[in-house]
Amino acid sequence: MTATASTTTSVLTARALLLDMDGTLVNSDASVERCWRLWASEHGLDPEEVLKVVHGRQGYATMAVLLPDRPMEQNYADNRVMLAQETADTEGVVPIPGAPAFLSAIAELPHALVTSADVALSDARMTAAALPMPRTRVTAENVTASKPHPEGFLLGASTLGFAPEDCVVFEDSEAGIEAARAAGMRVVGVGPRARAMSPDAHVEDLTQLRVEALPTGEIALRFS
Structure with a gap:
């Protein structure tokens, strides 16, 4: 149906x-975009392209899509930082x-x-x-x-x-x-x-x- x-x-x-x-x-969305724009800039990525794939996934999985050659251990480490940032940022x-x-x-x-x-x-x-x-x-x-x-x-x-x-x-x-x-x-x-x-x-x-x-x-x- x-x-x-x-x-x-x-x-x-x-x-x-x-x-x-x-x-x-x-x-x-406001919090997600603030945190992921910062991460994108730190890694030399286009924030607009990053925001196209962040929704729905856990952070480490998004990072693996965007930086496929990077060790997964680094994605997990960055994900822990991202979760802390997003938890602290509830504005909007x-x-x-x-x-x-x-x-x-x-x-x-x-x-x-x-x-x-x-x-x-x-x-x-x-x-x-x-x-x-x-x-x-x-x-x-x-x-x-x-x-x-x-x-x-x-x-x-x-x-x-x-x-x-x-x-x-x-x-x-x-x-x-x-x-x-x-x-x-x-x-x-x-x-x-x-x-x-x-x-x-x-x-x-x-x-x-x-x-x-x-x-x-x-x-x-x-x-x-």
Whole structure:
């Protein structure tokens, strides 16, 4: 099923929801861009080209794409520095429109946060955006591979106790949507970056979504 929320009304049903954080629940673009522009300048890279690939991946994975000949140990070291910088920089971090109401609507329904951030960064950004942290979350500490690898979403589904085909993922980035598809899950794309990936449904933000708990135990996602 494909839906563009601005022009059609459509429905997806699921038994569990898996939620990316940055770009999906939280607008952290200002912080991300400040930190990555600095890193790009320090390494003689074009910041605009760097910003095209940073979204969705863990930092070390982005660095490996941009500097493929560099030892991975250096990427991991730089990633630790980057995470500390991003955790300290919450200026301009705000909720995606509709995120507070969306999280309230699904509070008692099966859902999990699946983010490339670590625990400290996810705490900092959800707090800065004044959003409640889902009881179940998968962070960088819980996986061995970054998106677009499906490990995080598969772990989120199994932790909640659902099969991949029973889950719908909310994502904004190419890497995240590729990860969800590799996990065998349907995808709701959020925001402009997601549109080009032809997700199963697309919304400009979370105000274009209504959640309904069905008597069957399923979750209906209605787009308008």
